Amino acid sequence: MTRETRLQANIIKKPLGNRPPPRKSEPGTGLIPLKNKAGSKSAGNTPNSSPMLNNSVLHRNVTHRRNIVEETNAESDIEVDVVSQDTSANDVSSQLKEMLSSSTNILNNGCPCQDDALKGPFLIDCTKCTLSWHPECSNLVGITKAASKKLTSWKCPQCFLPQHKPSSDSDEGNAFSEFLKVTADIRKCNEELKDSATAIDFFNAHIKHLLLNEDSYVQHSGRIQKLETHVTEIKDMLLKLDGNEQMHEELRSIKKLIDMKSQAESLAVLQEEIQSIKAALATITANQTHENTTHENTKTATDLKLTAIQETLDCVETHGTELQRANVALKEELEWLREVLEPAEETRNCTNQTSILDSINATLTSMNSQLESIGDHVCPINLNLADEHEQPGRTTNQQSPPLTPNTQSPHYMPPPEHEPFSCPPCEPYHYVDNVVTDELKDRVLGLVAQLSGEFQSVGGSREVLYFGEYGYHYTGAYHAAKETPLVIQDLLQAVRPSLPNSNSILNSCLITRYANRSCHIPMHRDNETCIDPDSVIVTVSLGKERAIKFANASGTEHTQDLKDRSVYIMSRFSQDFWEHGIEPTDAREESERIEDEDTDGAPSEVRYSFTFRHIAPHFKNSLAIIGDSNTQHIKFGKKLGTLGAWAPGKRLKASKIENIPPPHEIGPYKNIIIHTGINNISDDNHRRSNNALISVLKKKCDDILSCYPNSKVHISLLFPTKSKYVNNRERHSASGKGRY
Numbered sequence: 085m086t087r088e089t090r091l092q093a094n095i096i097k098k099p100l101g102n103r104p105p106p107r108k109s110e111p112g113t114g115l116i117p118l119k120n121k122a123g124s125k126s127a128g129n130t131p132n133s134s135p136m137l138n139n140s141v142l143h144r145n146v147t148h149r150r151n152i153v154e155e156t157n158a159e160s161d162i163e164v165d166v167v168s169q170d171t172s173a174n175d176v177s178s179q180l181k182e183m184l185s186s187s188t189n190i191l192n193n194g195c196p197c198q199d200d201a202l203k204g205p206f207l208i209d210c211t212k213c214t215l216s217w218h219p220e221c222s223n224l225v226g227i228t229k230a231a232s233k234k235l236t237s238w239k240c241p242q243c244f245l246p247q248h249k250p251s252s253d254s255d256e257g258n259a260f261s262e263f264l265k266v267t268a269d270i271r272k273c274n275e276e277l278k279d280s281a282t283a284i285d286f287f288n289a290h291i292k293h294l295l296l297n298e299d300s301y302v303q304h305s306g307r308i309q310k311l312e313t314h315v316t317e318i319k320d321m322l323l324k325l326d327g328n329e330q331m332h333e334e335l336r337s338i339k340k341l342i343d344m345k346s347q348a349e350s351l352a353v354l355q356e357e358i359q360s361i362k363a364a365l366a367t368i369t370a371n372q373t374h375e376n377t378t379h380e381n382t383k384t385a386t387d388l389k390l391t392a393i394q395e396t397l398d399c400v401e402t403h404g405t406e407l408q409r410a411n412v413a414l415k416e417e418l419e420w421l422r423e424v425l426e427p428a429e430e431t432r433n434c435t436n437q438t439s440i441l442d443s444i445n446a447t448l449t450s451m452n453s454q455l456e457s458i459g460d461h462v463c464p465i466n467l468n469l470a471d472e473h474e475q476p477g478r479t480t481n482q483q484s485p486p487l488t489p490n491t492q493s494p495h496y497m498p499p500p501e502h503e504p505f506s507c508p509p510c511e512p513y514h515y516v517d518n519v520v521t522d523e524l525k526d527r528v529l530g531l532v533a534q535l536s537g538e539f540q541s542v543g544g545s546r547e548v549l550y551f552g553e554y555g556y557h558y559t560g561a562y563h564a565a566k567e568t569p570l571v572i573q574d575l576l577q578a579v580r581p582s583l584p585n586s587n588s589i590l591n592s593c594l595i596t597r598y599a600n601r602s603c604h605i606p607m608h609r610d611n612e613t614c615i616d617p618d619s620v621i622v623t624v625s626l627g628k629e630r631a632i633k634f635a636n637a638s639g640t641e642h643t644q645d646l647k648d649r650s651v652y653i654m655s656r657f658s659q660d661f662w663e664h665g666i667e668p669t670d671a672r673e674e675s676e677r678i679e680d681e682d683t684d685g686a687p688s689e690v691r692y693s694f695t696f697r698h699i700a701p702h703f704k705n706s707l708a709i710i711g712d713s714n715t716q717h718i719k720f721g722k723k724l725g726t727l728g729a730w731a732p733g734k735r736l737k738a739s740k741i742e743n744i745p746p747p748h749e750i751g752p753y754k755n756i757i758i759h760t761g762i763n764n765i766s767d768d769n770h771r772r773s774n775n776a777l778i779s780v781l782k783k784k785c786d787d788i789l790s791c792y793p794n795s796k797v798h799i800s801l802l803f804p805t806k807s808k809y810v811n812n813r814e815r816h817s818a819s820g821k822g823r824y
């Protein structure tokens with residue numbers, strides 16, 4: 085099949101595809117969509133605003149197609165056959181044009197295929213006519229939304245084709261191949277966009293990568309623990325080797341220690357010399373009978389020699405002690421270098437680091453062999469001078485180095501003292517009495533009575549009925565989206581003045597019926613991921629008074645009586661600290677109730693609660709970005725250049741690690757990206773070791789997770805700065821692995 089015939093086939097195929105059944109028209113039953121602050125429409129509103137497609141032309145095509153199906157009985161080849169064998173090119177062209185023009189007359193907006201659900205999330209507007217098309221339906225398959233916005237003049241198939249009216253059969257093919265060129269233009273446009281990626285594109289891609297990647301702080305924390313004690317040390321060391329004078333100093337001092345080796349050798353020579361002098365002295369003493377002058381001369385010479393020897397011995401004694409200490413220090417130093425170099429294998433993917441490591445390793449090897457020879461010489465001297473000194477370098481324990489930091493290392497910085505994290509003060513709820521008028525109560529209960537049969541039982545006790553812009557899924561139940569009745573909207577309006585922000589978006593209402601006092605809802609949290617992390621959770625009570633219990637992790641409990649026509653307001657945030665539930669009333673009260681009922685037939689044990697929340701499926705991706713000025717271009721929202729509807733969230737400023745806000749200022753966002761640290765690294769006045777910085781960062785992450793155990797904390801790579809030195813430090817801090 086040629087590309088041209090495939091194209092014709094595709095175009096013809098559109099109206100024949102698996103379209104969903106025509107959408108229902110707006111039900112005129114007093115049910116109106118619940119509108120939120122941003123004016124978003126409730127389910128069912130958008131499609132209904134377009135008139136229905138007249139299918140007369142489409143039916144013709146369907147009939148034609150069915151005939152062929154009967155003949156060929158091969159669904160997948162149908163379109164090819166239609167174009168290349170059974171239908172002439174002119175027939176196809178006129179069919180296509182007829183189909184397109186009849187669609188235009190009917191549709192005011194929306195793609196002619198009338199199939200939003202299947203064909204993608206956005207439409208491309210024709211710059212000539214009023215039609216909008218799905219990329220796929222206009223053969224712009226693959227174009228991004230951003231690229232489509234760059235199309236300053238794009239003619240839809242319908243506007244494009246009449247310009248290329250075929251004058252002969254062969255021109256028909258040309259017209260279609262011209263049409264195909266549009267696709268090439270789009271590709272070019274996409275390419276251009278790719279090359280001129282803006283900061284936002286870059287961040288978006290980066291953030292998407294973080295979100296799609298299952299790795300998170302939790303998965304890495306074990307590794308971080310080890311890296312704290314090992315890798316950060318080697319990073320510091322390597323950084324210093326890169327240009328830090330301190331490292332050179334250190335190497336110089338190691339060299340000095342090595343130079344002492346020659347002193348050790350001279351000690352052995354001196355000892356030999358001492359022996360020979362002692363022997364000489366003995367000879368002198370034995371030859372006491374020699375001539376005086378000779379004797380005197382010899383004695384003077386010997387005395388002088390003895391004094392010199394004594395001085396040398398004193399000197400040896402002093403230096404010997406020094407040598408012993410130097411020996412111990414040198415061995416410790418070598419041990420430490422070995423410990424920190426081992427985990428540095430991980431960083432070998434960086435050529436620069438590899439060559440540095442290689443040179444350090446070479447130095448180590450040569451130092452090691454020198455150490456061995458020093459040891460040989462030093463041992464006998466040690467026996468004479470300082471037996472009490474231990475030699476840690478000689479330990480027989482050859483196991484891998486312990487994970488505890490080497491506190492003797494010159495680089496060691498004790499981690500900062502951390503206060504244990506405590507739950508921030510958080511009120512479980514706010515209660516307001518008397519918010520619903522009797523008149524409104526009657527209207528609401530009237531509606532509820534009408535819909536009585538639609539309640540569904542949950543948890544074997546209470547019954548629920550749901551309305552909302554999106555479906556609501558929680559443990560044990562799923563409720564599909566459903567238009568919210570006007571009277572329920574009125575109820576919400578009545579309580580709005582009692583809300584902390586009367587404009588809060590609340591696009592769902594769960595009605596719960598507690599038919600009698602044994603009906604209850606167990607202790608739980610309203611912390612489903614589809615709830616806006618910043619949502620208030622507003623519950624109106626109508627009917628029988630019941631008590632709600634709140635309990636937090638430290639065992640504090642609080643009970644509130646919920647009067648008829650009252651409201652209590654919680655926040656999504658409070659759910660991570662407080663549980664709530666409505667207990668059944670005890671048996672004694674229950675039997676009293678039955679007696680009461682027997683006597684006066686009192687009807688109402690029923691309580692209804694109406695809980696309003698801001699719910700949307702995309703809140704499961706909700707995102708808080710905590711970052712330095714590099715993150716200032718990240719914009720949340722639904723417009724071009726933002727992170728889009730499926731990553732709702734907010735940005736919090738934190739120029740340095742220590743400024744990362746406490747959890748209660750962040751909120752229970754599903755994803756929390758931390759992008760801060762470059763300013764710590766570049767701050768020369770604040771020379772904390774990486775070890776200490778990571779310790780603070782880790783503490784911040786742990787605090788966040790202790791509040792929001794269901795959140796993911798991502799540590800973002802830091803972006804380069806203008807300073808080469810800072811980048812170098814950052815490169816080492818990031819360990820070349822993306823995080824930590």
Ligand SMILES: O=C(O)CCC(=O)C(=O)O
Nearest residue numbers: 594596605610623693695
């Ligand atoms: O009926 C109530 O007041 C509580 C309802 C509730 O907690 C819930 O639906 O999650």
Ligand SMILES: [Fe+2]
Nearest residue numbers: 608609610664
């Ligand atoms: Fe609840």
